[in-house]
Amino acid sequence: MKLLLRVLFLLCFTVAFSQKNIPNNTQISVLTIGPGNNLNDAFGHSGIRLKTSYSDIVYDFGRYNFEDPNFYLNFARGKLNYLQGKANYNNLVNFYKQQNRSIKEQLLNLSAEEKQSIYTFLETNYANNQGAYLYDFFYDNCATKIRDVIENATNGNINYQLPDNYEDKTFRTLIQDELHYNTWGSLGIDIALGAVIDRTATPREHLFLPKNIYTFFEKATISNEKELVSSSKTIFKSDTKFQKGNFLLSPSVILSVLAVLIIFITYRDYKNQCRTKILDVILHLVLGLIGVLLTLLWFATDHTATAYNYNLLWAFPLSILMMFQACKSEPKKWFVGYIKFSVLMLCLLTVHWISGVQRFAPTLIPLLIALFIRYIFLLKFLKK
Template sequence: MPRLAPLLTCLLGLLLLAATPAYAQEAPPWGTGESQGEDLSIYLATFGPGDDVASWWGHGSLVVEDKRLQHSRLYNYGMFSFDERMLARYAMGRLEFWVDDASPQGTFRLYRALNRDVRLQELNLTPAQKVEMGRLLAENVQPENRNYLYQHYDDNCVTRLRDGIDKVLGGQLRQAMSVPGRMTLREHTRRYTDVGPPMSLLLDFLMNDEIDLPVTRWQEGFLPDELERQMAELQVVGEDGQKRPLVAKNLNIYEAQGRPETPATPPKYGPMLALLGFALGGGALALAIWGGRTGGRAPRILLGLQNAVVGLVFGIPGLALFVMWLGTEHTVTWRNENLFLANPLTLLALPLGVQVMFGSTKARERLLRLWVVLAGLGVLGLLLKALPMFDQDNWRLIVLLLPLSLGMAGALWVVRRAWAPSVAARTSEPLSPSLKTS
């Protein structure tokens, strides 16, 4: 991004899967000076969330219509090239987007087919402002102007619309919205990703305290619904010096059927994650105690399996976060406090857990040392929260991963004290001379 989180906010569904940069069509009448301001209409189009992760955030575009010349175009700043290099560019924080123009009605049909809301707000601009907006859009879509480096929170397909509207309004939008926002960027991210809890938790893990800082309503305008709300509330000063609503008319083109609404506030899943963390840590201890009492294979296999799964599920994100900090431009991942909780070391629990399943005593000892280190790092991260610079809103991750690490360390300590050498380890030892046959 250099920002993360949903990464591809402005995806146009299946249309973009095959998208490649193309030259803009012949200049529209508002780009050549043929259109008169009195004949133009400018609309902010807001599209509701979709099914896939990239579309959870919704989307927005601007529509220009010349009613006299019967010409209209939709300007979409959410285009990008979906090719073999796309994932590499995104991983490095260098994903490039561009603006393209298309048929409004064709775009509306696409979103209707995807069962996504389609809403229009006709902007109450002066004739001169309409001409200026049309000129800016026609200019931006030209090959030499169309590309920009995507940043999820600061420079995306919706902030480009916001900035253009603010420019023709002479800065009135930014001035009016330079007031405290309703919530932090993390809280907005969590409420929009509530439809997919695992992905929501992953994004929460990957992002640092940059998105926990207080923001203004202007900054909240990176979201389509938030920009739409701001348009509806804004009163602008006209040529006569009088204030008037910025939105002249609302048009509801299509309302999605059976799609859950985005919650107004972020979900409160902290208590559930705490229960899960204590259950996983306590479960590991229970397996260790069971194995010490019975000496059977089942607890050994289950404990090894749990370590392997935990190493896989939390080790890969920990490794990815570490790499993103050191080797990419995703500044929102840098100096992330969650590395105290899960990091590349966590991934070692995967091979060591598999070895424990097959009876390796050495792997059990190595796992003990591993979890002692990881638990110690988790406790250190918790203690550092007392310092002002460690202000990341990661308590949900702490209550999940710290009890898990402590429970794993405790379980492996019980294994060392209470478990007899495994059958596999005993049978792999060489026979004593007295037992050898001649």
């Protein structure tokens, strides 16, 4: 009986503690962290700071645990659980200062009830398996979570005003604005993500980027009666620009060199009236493997942004099978048909690009030209 009473007492104490009222002088603010030097840090970060007379805590979202079973498989399939974070304010600030990333703070102009609502949600959510959720880069990330928490606490009464420098942009453009076009990260994003991100984002959808949380919150109002942000300040300002990498190892250089090599070998084959079979084998193998990866990202994962990817027009999965014909001195006639199909696909890619159906990586242009030249040579050579 004593044991039962103790359990009930601890249970009641825990529930009461988790639902405790915060002091009236509690301050709630939004922290906006600037970009870092790695691809996963390039878009910045957001957090909610809750400062009371007895604590100073920052809650954020988008964290993950490398120790989770099947981490990499679940990440690739879009089934990885992301988590809510909870950290001491001073520790978090020192961490980002060491990374030389800027930190801005916006103090929110909220009522006592709205502050209590935010605190209760964050604490309850964190207690429930650290708020595990399926991450979506555009619709459910570290920034949109902050937006949603604030909107829910104010019963959806936040009114956003367009910033002075606002422009209608697609999701892809919003991403690439944060990256240098001549980086492998930028190239990888343009290849892996499909046409679904080439639609124009609504103003509210711009808030998937932390910097836009800051920009939109600056001019937002609550029920058109009071400003959402009462004051803003810079906690830490980054004093250096992050490096863009070695130019000689950049995609434009590497892919241009590969393109020149393909065109040179093709020209030599044309002059000597021969065919370098190993080149055709390598091209079809590499293009086929890329095509298989893109197909899996489209159909075998829960990633919403990888659907309708027309990069398959230049990197098609069936190319893997074609390499067995490419290694023969006299391939089957249907191999010639596949080359014609590949030329047609490149033409369709150009139409898709010009019409705006999907934007492709500009650093791919030299390689695509080289592929077109190689295919035309193969058509003429194999018809003999």
